[in-house]
Amino acid sequence: xxxxxxxxxxxxxxxxxxxxxxxxxxxxxxxxxxxxxxxxxxxxxxxxxxxxxxxxxxxxxxxxxxxxxxxxxxxxxxxxxxxxxxxxxxxxxxxxxxxxxxxxxxxxxxxxxxxxxxxxxxxxxxxxxxxxxxxxxxxxxxxxxxxxxxxxxxxxxxxxxxxxxxxxxxxxxxxxxxxxxxxxxxxxxxxxxxxxxxxxxxxxxxxxxxxxxxxxxxxxxxxxxxxxxxxxxxxx
Amino acid sequence: xxxxxxxxxxxxxxxxxxxxxxxxxxxxxxxxxxxxxxxxxxxxxxxxxxxxxxxxxxxxxxxxxxxxxxxxxxxxxxxxxxxxxxxxxxxxxxxxxxxxxxxxxxxxxxxxxxxxxxx
Numbered sequence: 001x002x003x004x005x006x007x008x009x010x011x012x013x014x015x016x017x018x019x020x021x022x023x024x025x026x027x028x029x030x031x032x033x034x035x036x037x038x039x040x041x042x043x044x045x046x047x048x049x050x051x052x053x054x055x056x057x058x059x060x061x062x063x064x065x066x067x068x069x070x071x072x073x074x075x076x077x078x079x080x081x082x083x084x085x086x087x088x089x090x091x092x093x094x095x096x097x098x099x100x101x102x103x104x105x106x107x108x109x110x111x112x113x114x115x116x117x118x119x120x121x122x123x124x125x126x127x128x129x130x131x132x133x134x135x136x137x138x139x140x141x142x143x144x145x146x147x148x149x150x151x152x153x154x155x156x157x158x159x160x161x162x163x164x165x166x167x168x169x170x171x172x173x174x175x176x177x178x179x180x181x182x183x184x185x186x187x188x189x190x191x192x193x194x195x196x197x198x199x200x201x202x203x204x205x206x207x208x209x210x211x212x213x214x215x216x217x218x219x220x221x222x223x224x225x226x227x228x229x230x231x232x233x234x235x236x
Numbered sequence: 237x238x239x240x241x242x243x244x245x246x247x248x249x250x251x252x253x254x255x256x257x258x259x260x261x262x263x264x265x266x267x268x269x270x271x272x273x274x275x276x277x278x279x280x281x282x283x284x285x286x287x288x289x290x291x292x293x294x295x296x297x298x299x300x301x302x303x304x305x306x307x308x309x310x311x312x313x314x315x316x317x318x319x320x321x322x323x324x325x326x327x328x329x330x331x332x333x334x335x336x337x338x339x340x341x342x343x344x345x346x347x348x349x350x351x352x353x354x355x
Contacts, residue, residue, distance in 0.1 A: 011314070014315060015315055017315055017316070018315035018316045021314060047325075047328075055335050062343060065346050086276065090276045097272060100303065103307075104306075217308055235279055236292065
């Protein structure tokens, strides 16, 4: 959340505020930390990358004359001899949403300067992310074992494998990077870097809990992308 | 100049960034779980056709909206930021529209040359 008061500048609400912010001949994003604005710009570009993947998947799936594999059968798990459709994917979705919730609370406690609570919640988020990546590894190895390859598979249209590995792989890569940073920031919060105003990376600016919100933006984005992958790739 | 900068910094430090009540995060969290459960149920009950697609899209957009608005704080951000982030999405919508036309054409020509065997 941006600070809603700035000395010497009247912040108007709504679209009028947008016009005056944009035309103020100063910073455009009033009260928004530069790191946060940059993270948003990065996420916007990342949105385009994922959109291109998903749109090419749409194009590939829509133009094949061979039947697309039935995802609820391909991704089913056998529990006591009975196939449960998309079971692993459902669990992965819930794990990722859980970690998104803990992250949102970590941001809140960070701004309230509740160091311990913030640290534990970031750690919980990191463990959630790690669990997610672990389950994805399991899913990949299961499919590879069943003969799914980027150039073909036993279930249907041969494009299936390449789209699956590309899209979930790129998302899993994002999650992995996020997990690494979550562990680093767990350390930073517990070590009290934001109380002692220790400087961050590659900057002489002093650290602040706004960094946790920036990290949170990235993590929520990873969850956001999964919402779309879950809908278009697994459910459609 | 330096003095005013210092002063600004001290007033900034004392001014605590306002945070939302915890209840709103817990509600959104719960809603996300419920919506995910519903979208899983779409597959569980094997709904087909338009019903399936409209339900999937409805739950998807609702979840994405809740995450962006409340977890990513866009609901509380200033319009200058919100609009810079959301308007580029129309370009994606355009691209989807173009590629829909494209895959239909590809599908047609594949049927025409591979299945029918050409003119």
